[in-house]
Amino acid sequence: MHLPAILPWGAAEGFSKQMLLVLLSVVIIAAFFVLAARKQQLVPGKLQFAGEAAYGFVRNGIAKDIIGGKDFIKYVPLLFSLFFFILVNNIYGAIPLLQLPTFSHVGGAYVLAGLVYFTWIAIGLKKNGIRYFKLATVPSGVPWFILPIVIPIEIISNFLVRPVTHSLRLFATMLAGHLIMMIAGSGIEFLVMQENILLKGTSLLVLVGAIALYMLEALIMVLQAYVFTLLTAIYIEGALHADSH
Amino acid sequence: MNQLIISAATEGEVNPLMPNLWEMGVVLAGFLILLFIVVKFVVPMFEKTFAERAEAIEGGIAKAEKAQAEASAALEEYKQQLTDARAEANRIREEARAEGAQILADLKEKAAAESARITAQAHAQIESERQAAVVSLRSEVGTLATTLAGRIVGEALNDDARAARVVDRFLADLETQNAGAAK
Numbered sequence: 001m002h003l004p005a006i007l008p009w010g011a012a013e014g015f016s017k018q019m020l021l022v023l024l025s026v027v028i029i030a031a032f033f034v035l036a037a038r039k040q041q042l043v044p045g046k047l048q049f050a051g052e053a054a055y056g057f058v059r060n061g062i063a064k065d066i067i068g069g070k071d072f073i074k075y076v077p078l079l080f081s082l083f084f085f086i087l088v089n090n091i092y093g094a095i096p097l098l099q100l101p102t103f104s105h106v107g108g109a110y111v112l113a114g115l116v117y118f119t120w121i122a123i124g125l126k127k128n129g130i131r132y133f134k135l136a137t138v139p140s141g142v143p144w145f146i147l148p149i150v151i152p153i154e155i156i157s158n159f160l161v162r163p164v165t166h167s168l169r170l171f172a173t174m175l176a177g178h179l180i181m182m183i184a185g186s187g188i189e190f191l192v193m194q195e196n197i198l199l200k201g202t203s204l205l206v207l208v209g210a211i212a213l214y215m216l217e218a219l220i221m222v223l224q225a226y227v228f229t230l231l232t233a234i235y236i237e238g239a240l241h242a243d244s245h
Numbered sequence: 246m247n248q249l250i251i252s253a254a255t256e257g258e259v260n261p262l263m264p265n266l267w268e269m270g271v272v273l274a275g276f277l278i279l280l281f282i283v284v285k286f287v288v289p290m291f292e293k294t295f296a297e298r299a300e301a302i303e304g305g306i307a308k309a310e311k312a313q314a315e316a317s318a319a320l321e322e323y324k325q326q327l328t329d330a331r332a333e334a335n336r337i338r339e340e341a342r343a344e345g346a347q348i349l350a351d352l353k354e355k356a357a358a359e360s361a362r363i364t365a366q367a368h369a370q371i372e373s374e375r376q377a378a379v380v381s382l383r384s385e386v387g388t389l390a391t392t393l394a395g396r397i398v399g400e401a402l403n404d405d406a407r408a409a410r411v412v413d414r415f416l417a418d419l420e421t422q423n424a425g426a427a428k
Contacts, residue, residue, distance in 0.1 A: 016268070019271040040297075055287070080288065082276075
């Protein structure tokens with residue numbers, strides 16, 4: 001699965017194209033938003049308007065709606081960075097020649113999901129103290145005789161499965177999309193190489209299917225960035241308001 | 246691409262769930278750098294604009310509300326002034342009416358007094374004239390009576406003093422008779 005490294009050239013291990021793309025995404029996002037936000041005016045220009053719309057989407061559409069209250073603004077930077085970092089890194093997979101969604105390699109997804117995991121646990125502990133683990137695992141209003149079943153389920157689903165699903169959801173969708181593109185590409189190449197003209201012609205069918213899947217994959221790339229950020233906001237909200245859940 | 250698949254196929258032992266530590270490091274570093282930039286620059290810049298814009302809009306609303314409050318206060322004041330003016334006018338009218346009534350009453354009183362005075366004066370005058378008439382009548386009647394009596398009697402009753410005494414006595418008798426009759 002590993003791309004050849006750039007430095008040292010062609011080696012299996014080293015500084016790969018994927019790593020370069022990750023760093024490039026940081027530059028792209030930072031440059032765009034700093035440029036958009038630099039000349040702040042009450043009546044925005046086109047670039048500023050685009051920046052504000054993108055920022056407002058995460059700020060109001062995710063952070064404010066899910067977390068709400070007065071402190072949601074504290075979590076906007078994290079959610080904002082997550083959304084655009086994942087978005088740009090996913091979109092790489094839809095750009096010809098780059099064609100590599102960063103999170104089709106599982107490492108990045110682990111890192112982000114892990115960061116989020118420790119963040120929401122820390123928020124829960126800071127807000128509720130050590131009592132947070134009780135609040136998060138013992139649901140209120142459940143009859144006592146069901147608790148022995150419910151508590152293990154809550155522990156497994158909240159503290160063990162949650163980071164795994166959070167990371168694998170992103171990774172698996174990106175890998176699957178990436179694989180489909182690769183398979184379609186090599187399938188077309190294989191069919192075009194055939195001697196039989198009819199067999200050659202079927203490559204067109206694959207092309208049509210591949211274009212449709214490419215569109216679907218582009219949608220999923222955006223959607224997964226949104227889902228990942230939305231889930232992060234939901235986890236943080238759950239940690240903040242553990243006593244009312 | 247073919248080569249990739251072939252290489253992936255030949256590296257059959259690669260588990261896609263096993264992360265590459267270098268990649269994890271790069272993603273972590275990249276994300277933290279981005280987070281730092283966002284916390285430090287992007288969010289404050291946007292929030293500042295949002296706050297300024299909200300303030301501008303709210304400031305405009307506040308200004309409009311203030312103007313409206315001022316306008317309604319002015320309206321209230323005008324209404325108050327109008328009411329005051331009406332009350333004042335009513336009061337003045339009432340006063341004028343009262344004053345007019347007072348003047349009328351005064352005039353009536355004065356007129357009554359005047360008429361009473363005139364009546365009294367007339368009475369007095371009539372009385373004095375009557376007295377004068379009585380006096381002159383008495384002397385004239387006396388003279389006429391004595392003259393008449395003298396002519397009838399043929400005797401000169403020229404002695405005026407005596408005649409006057411006789412007349413007076415006669416008249417006094419007459420008056421006492423009248424007084425007796427009146428009783």
